Amino acid sequence: xxxxxxxxxxxxxxxxxxxxxxxxxxQIVSSNYLAWYQQKxxxxxxxxxxxxxxxxxxxxxxxxxxxxxxxxTLTISRLEPEDFAVYYCQQYGGxxxxxxxxxxxxxx
Amino acid sequence: xxxxxxxxxxxxxPGESLKISCKGSGYSFNIYWIGWVRQxxxxxxxxxGIIYPGDSDTRYSPSFQGQVTISADKSITTAHLQWSSLxxxxxxxxxCARHQKRGVGRDAFDIWGQGTMVTVSS
Numbered sequence: 001x002x003x004x005x006x007x008x009x010x011x012x013x014x015x016x017x018x019x020x021x022x023x024x025x026x027q028i029v030s031s032n033y034l035a036w037y038q039q040k041x042x043x044x045x046x047x048x049x050x051x052x053x054x055x056x057x058x059x060x061x062x063x064x065x066x067x068x069x070x071x072x073t074l075t076i077s078r079l080e081p082e083d084f085a086v087y088y089c090q091q092y093g094g095x096x097x098x099x100x101x102x103x104x105x106x107x108x
Numbered sequence: 109x110x111x112x113x114x115x116x117x118x119x120x121x122p123g124e125s126l127k128i129s130c131k132g133s134g135y136s137f138n139i140y141w142i143g144w145v146r147q148x149x150x151x152x153x154x155x156x157g158i159i160y161p162g163d164s165d166t167r168y169s170p171s172f173q174g175q176v177t178i179s180a181d182k183s184i185t186t187a188h189l190q191w192s193s194l195x196x197x198x199x200x201x202x203x204c205a206r207h208q209k210r211g212v213g214r215d216a217f218d219i220w221g222q223g224t225m226v227t228v229s230s
Contacts, residue, residue: 001170035216037153044203044220045145045153056208056218088153092214096169097143102152 002027002091004100012108019076021103023089028069030093036065036074039102040085048087049074081107110134112142112204112221119227120194127190128224130204137185138162141207143217144178144189148200159187160213167213194228201225 003026013019023034032052037045047056049065052072062077076083084107089100115129130142143158157168161180168178180187187204202224205217 031214033214033216037217039153044223045205045217046220047208047216047218050208050216050218056216090153090155090216092216095167096171097155097158097214098169099145099153099155 001096002029002094002098004089004091004098006087006089006100006103008103009101010104010106012106013079014108015079015081017079019074019079019083019105021074021087021105023067023072023074023100025070025072025091028093029072029091032068032072033091033093034065034067034072035090035092036063037088037090038083038085039088045088076105079105110206110219112206112219114202114204114221114224117225117227119229121230122194122196122228124194124228125190125192126194126226127188128202128226130187130189130221132185132187132206135206136210138182139210141211141213141215142180142187143205143207144176144187145203145205145217146172146200147203147223156189158207158213160211161185161187194226196228196230198226199228 036049039045053065144156146154156172159166204221206219207215208218
């Protein structure tokens, strides 16, 4: 089973700043099959990025994904107030398709 | 509109059985994998397993294998998650979610249900 470790656990930033979230896998993620999701309180997760770097439909271009192999990054170029939420990475290169433990992006 | 609509919240006692549902609409239900994700109170997301409704091919996480049963009924475009004997530790929100691409087993979830809260308490 691939273990995904997200860092930092909590990131405190202000609107307008740049956010960088990391996701490290315990082994190589096949075909860079890695996704990022956003979850707000009381809501279901929302797909942001798939295949490590492809934005999902309707996702603003301030969200970008990068990385390969075992190290992946989600970058939010300029934070909007609605971006403060919890973010999860998920690998689907090998079953079980595990999630990271989550990273909370909070307003400073 | 493509959507997944889940059944309502449940309150059960330990040892009871339960089956929750996830109805797909607005797309060809048979040819997209559907999965289940657990979220315990205040915790992260856990991938439980997926099913291909077309032939009921099912894959489980080892953590959930033998603890739950995932099924799908093509005739009513509905996936199910069931327990034969609930424990207090099954208390969680359960989400169903659909894979993005038709027929693709290794994929991200693009459409999510609203979640079903299951509470198990004596």
